[in-house]
Amino acid sequence: MGAKNRKDIDPAFQWDFTHIYESDAAWEQACVETEKAIDAIPACAGTLGTSADALLHALNIISAAEQLLTKVSAYTNLKLSSDNGDPVFQAMDAKTEKLGVRLGTACSFVEPEILAIPADTLHTYMEDPQLATYRHRIDDIERGRTHTLDTEREKLLAMAGDLSGNPQQTFTMFESVDLTFPDVTDENGNPAPLTHGTFGVYRESRSQAVRKDSFEKYFGEFNRFINTLASTYAGSVKFDTFFSEVRGFSSACEAALFRSNVPVAVYDSLIEAIHNGLPTMHRYVQLRKEVLGLDELNMYDLYNPIVDNVEIEMPYENAKELVKKALRPLGEKYQQLLDRAYSEHWIDVYENKGKTTGAFSYGVHGVHPYVLLNYTDTLDDAFTLAHELGHAMHSYLSSETQDFENHDYKILVAEVASTVNEVLLTKYLLATETDPHRRAYIMNHFLEGFRTTVFRQSLFAEFERKAHDLYQSGQALTAQTLNGIYKDLNEQYYKGAVVNDLMAVEWARIPHFYRAFYVYQYSTGFCSAVAIADGILKTGNADNYLRFLTTGGSDYPLNELKIAGVDLTRPDTVENALRVFDETLTEFEQLVKSL
Numbered sequence: 001m002g003a004k005n006r007k008d009i010d011p012a013f014q015w016d017f018t019h020i021y022e023s024d025a026a027w028e029q030a031c032v033e034t035e036k037a038i039d040a041i042p043a044c045a046g047t048l049g050t051s052a053d054a055l056l057h058a059l060n061i062i063s064a065a066e067q068l069l070t071k072v073s074a075y076t077n078l079k080l081s082s083d084n085g086d087p088v089f090q091a092m093d094a095k096t097e098k099l100g101v102r103l104g105t106a107c108s109f110v111e112p113e114i115l116a117i118p119a120d121t122l123h124t125y126m127e128d129p130q131l132a133t134y135r136h137r138i139d140d141i142e143r144g145r146t147h148t149l150d151t152e153r154e155k156l157l158a159m160a161g162d163l164s165g166n167p168q169q170t171f172t173m174f175e176s177v178d179l180t181f182p183d184v185t186d187e188n189g190n191p192a193p194l195t196h197g198t199f200g201v202y203r204e205s206r207s208q209a210v211r212k213d214s215f216e217k218y219f220g221e222f223n224r225f226i227n228t229l230a231s232t233y234a235g236s237v238k239f240d241t242f243f244s245e246v247r248g249f250s251s252a253c254e255a256a257l258f259r260s261n262v263p264v265a266v267y268d269s270l271i272e273a274i275h276n277g278l279p280t281m282h283r284y285v286q287l288r289k290e291v292l293g294l295d296e297l298n299m300y301d302l303y304n305p306i307v308d309n310v311e312i313e314m315p316y317e318n319a320k321e322l323v324k325k326a327l328r329p330l331g332e333k334y335q336q337l338l339d340r341a342y343s344e345h346w347i348d349v350y351e352n353k354g355k356t357t358g359a360f361s362y363g364v365h366g367v368h369p370y371v372l373l374n375y376t377d378t379l380d381d382a383f384t385l386a387h388e389l390g391h392a393m394h395s396y397l398s399s400e401t402q403d404f405e406n407h408d409y410k411i412l413v414a415e416v417a418s419t420v421n422e423v424l425l426t427k428y429l430l431a432t433e434t435d436p437h438r439r440a441y442i443m444n445h446f447l448e449g450f451r452t453t454v455f456r457q458s459l460f461a462e463f464e465r466k467a468h469d470l471y472q473s474g475q476a477l478t479a480q481t482l483n484g485i486y487k488d489l490n491e492q493y494y495k496g497a498v499v500n501d502l503m504a505v506e507w508a509r510i511p512h513f514y515r516a517f518y519v520y521q522y523s524t525g526f527c528s529a530v531a532i533a534d535g536i537l538k539t540g541n542a543d544n545y546l547r548f549l550t551t552g553g554s555d556y557p558l559n560e561l562k563i564a565g566v567d568l569t570r571p572d573t574v575e576n577a578l579r580v581f582d583e584t585l586t587e588f589e590q591l592v593k594s595l
Contacts, residue, residue, distance in 0.1 A: 003353045006083045015082065015318075016345035018306075019367050020075045027092070030072050034099055037065035041106040051126040055114075059134050062107055067365070067404050069103055072096050074364045081372055085354035108158070114141050115148050133405045134328075136554055147247040157246065164243070167236035168514035174225070174232075175509065184213045194218060203303040208294075215300035215459065219502045222509050229508040230479035237471050240516045252468045256517035260410050261556040267461065267520055269571050274458040274523070277578035278493060281455055282584055284447060285496045291592055297497045299490070304449075306592065310441040312379040316349055319375075321380035323389065326428035327421060332544050337393055340368075346392065347371045347385075361388045361418075363395025365407050372417050383445070386425045390418035398552030411518070412557035415525030416532065416564075418548060422449070423533035424473040436595060443588045450581045453526045459493050461520035463507055468516070482507060527577035528566045535565055535581065 021027040044058035074095040083089060114122070115506050119142070125131065126138055150152065181194035187207045194202070194217055202214035222229065244255035254264050259322070289297040291306050314322070324338050341347060348355075351374040363369045369392035375381050394417035399407045426446045433439050466485050471477050487504035536542045548564035558568055566573050 002147070003355075006086075006352045006354065009352050010286065013347075013349035014345065015078060015348045015370055016112055017075060017079060019345075019541050020071060020364060024092075027072060027075050031095065031099065034068040034072055034320065035102075037061070037068050037098065038103050039108050041103075045109045046307065048110070049117040049121070052131065054354045055125055056128065056130050056134075057109075059131075059137075060111065063405060065103055065106075069096070069099055070365060070404075071367075073100065074362065074367075074370075078104070078362060078370050081356040081360075082348060083352065083354040084356060101123035111141050111144075112150070114138065115145055119145070120338040133403050136406060138259075144258075147249065147255075147258070149247070153246075157243070160243075163240040166230050168511075170232050170516055171229070171511065174229075175511070179221060179225075182217050184210065185216055186210060200303075204305065204306070206304060208301065210257050211300040211304060212298070215298075216502060219421050219505055219509075223502060223505045226479045226483070226505055226508060227359055230477065230482050233467075233482065233508070233513060234471070234477035236514050236516070237468055237477060239470060241472055242488060249473065253465060253517050261413050262412065263560060266456075266524070266558070266568050267465070267517070269569075270458060270523055270574055271462050271465070272519055272572050273574035273578065274576070275453065277455075278495070280578065280582045280585060281451070282492060282495045283589075284451065285494055287585070287589055287592070289496065299494070299497060299499060299503045302494075302497070305441075305444070307437065307440045307444050310437050312438060313377060314379045314382045314439070315377050316375050316381075319385050322382055322428075323386045323421075323425065326386065326425040327386065327389075329424060329536050329540070331546065334393060334542075336548070337396060338389065341371070341389060341392060345374060347376045349373050351376070359384045359388050361391035361395065363392070363399060363408075365399045365404050367525070369395040371395075379441075380445075383422055383425060386421040387418040393417065394549050397546070397549040401550035402552040402554055406554040407552040409551070409553050409560075410557045412521050412524065412546075413528075413560055415522060416528050416561070419449075419453075419526050420536075420545070421528030422529055424536075427533065436591060438592050440588065440595060443584060445586060446582070446584055449526065450577075450584075454523045454577065454581070455493060457522040459489050460510060460512065461517070461523065462502060463489055464513060464516055464519070505514060517559060524568055524574070527574045528561060528564075530577040530580050531566055532564050535574070 021030060039463045040061050041058075044054075044061060047054045048058050049055075073096040076089065076096045080086070080089040080093045102388065117125070122138070122142065126135055131138075136355060149157065175196075181199075183191040184194045186192040186202075186537060187205060187210055188562060190199070199214055199218045202210055205211050205214075240252035240256070244250075244252040247445065249257060251257040251264070257264055257267060285297060288301070288306055291478075292301060292304075294301060307332060319339075320342050324335060327334060327338065346368055350369070357374060359371070359373050361369050361371045371388045371392050373381070373384060373386075373388065375385070391414070394409065394414075398409060401407075423446075426442060429442045430439060433442060464487055467477060467482060470481065470485075475481070483501075483504035486507040487499055487501070490503055490506075507513065534544050536545060545564045548560055551560045551563065554560075561568060
């Protein structure tokens with residue numbers, strides 16, 4: 001039986017869009033206002049450097065247009081996510097996309113004009129208290145002064161920017177549209193379709209034959225086109241390097257991290273700390289091999305459950321209560337916000353036909369966040385609920401405290417709040433669960449978080465760094481070269497497992513590589529969250545963490561994290577998280593051996 005149609009889902013478990021606009025007609029009117037607001041922007045061109053008042057006037061006009069666009073876009077993006085097949089929602093979303101392009105075009109003069117203002121003059125302007133709300137925005141623009149070129153060269157780079165997206169577009173079309181896979185043989189000996197989605201299911205199969213078959217056929221198809229994929233990825237690396245060199249950065253890595261004002265030393269110290277923690281990872285690999293009773297552990301044996309036959313039913317109502325109890329250490333206000341999220345239709349709970357898969361949280365400034373789930377009554381779904389509510393409360397508290405200009409937080413801190421909630425839920429379950437099989441299942445869930453987020457994403461980060469450095473040093477990025485880098489890294493990270501030649505092509509399926517030096521933030525976010533949750537549980541005080549959640553985008557991410565007691569410029573955060581990984585693994589080893 002397939003998923004229900006949207007109209008057949010109980011409205012009690014659906015979003016209430018009237019919190020954004022009362023009706024589609026009200027949204028239409030807001031679109032008209034947004035168009036007018038965008039049309040008012042070009043008249044400001046050429047005025048920004050004339051006085052503080054002129055700068056304030058222009059920024060106010062632009063901010064007003066951005067606020068309107070953010071709200072009309074939220075309305076259509078969320079409606080479309082609830083049913084992507086609805087032609088009315090498709091048309092509405094296309095309309096807001098066009099408004100977004102118009103706004104971007106209308107604002108293209110802003111940064112060059114601000115940077116054309118002499119630094120001393122700009123500093124004098126910014127002393128005006130009425131410009132206070134824009135200080136961080138201006139500071140961020142001015143930070144790039146030494147990497148900004150003259151108007152003509154900036155125009156050329158902007159034109160090249162359209163070309164630079166081509167490798168990613170080519171990869172997406174190939175991977176999401178053109179690439180198909182042969183059927184696999186399922187656990188009952190029957191042919192079954194292999195897709196990107198079902199591959200994730202088959203690699204968790206209890207049958208090693210199914211895992212092996214799906215692994216070989218899935219990666220085998222990427223391997224058939226590996227030279228094309230290597231050329232596509234090399235094109236992306238070349239663009240990254242070109243833009244970084246033209247702007248005067250020492251490397252593509254430095255250029256990418258500059259956007260969030262993060263020094264390259266943070267990236268390098270993450271990799272160094274992970275290398276120091278690899279012996280614990282190797283123990284985990286060895287334990288998996290022993291518990292599964294395998295003569296050799298292959299890379300297709302990494303995702304199937306170690307702890308077997310544990311089914312923890314978790315109806316949605318139970319999950320709501322469980323999450324509330326687990327998050328009590330975050331205080332009374334947080335509890336009240338969870339009640340509001342549950343009762344005020346912040347959450348779209350169940351799957352329906354056409355609904356976006358997976359889960360997400362979408363903050364709407366001045367309204368409240370919206371959380372999408374596809375809930376199926378499992379413990380994993382309860383973890384997803386906790387995770388997305390972490391994002392939601394971060395968005396809510398930032399929007400409540402900060403004005404529009406400063407509410408939106410950066411990616412570097414985005415995964416912290418969500419993972420803090422997951423860690424608190426894990427710790428609560430381990431403190432209350434007495435059944436040894438269930439305890440082992442929960443512990444394994446936590447250990448897998450470390451393996452797949454901290455170690456795996458760090459491996460990805462190291463691959464990106466090596467590929468870019470190799471190209472910058474004058475070497476060609478061929479399939480053979482890239483496969484070699486990736487295989488060597490897997491052998492280093494998963495020592496004790498068999499890394500066959502087919503595993504060497506996995507890099508070719510990772511879409512994040514086309515957004516260079518992005519994935520390291522998953523590792524630092526997870527490690528930061530483990531440190532924060534650990535501190536809250538030990539001290540019983542969440543005040544600094546809650547203050548961190550209110551900062552939004554009012555400061556640079558590294559400064560915001562320091563409020564929560566995390567300093568990523570030092571190795572302590574990652575080292576302490578890896579210590580927790582080691583302690584959890586020690587307890588898990590004893591537990592599974594006693595079962």
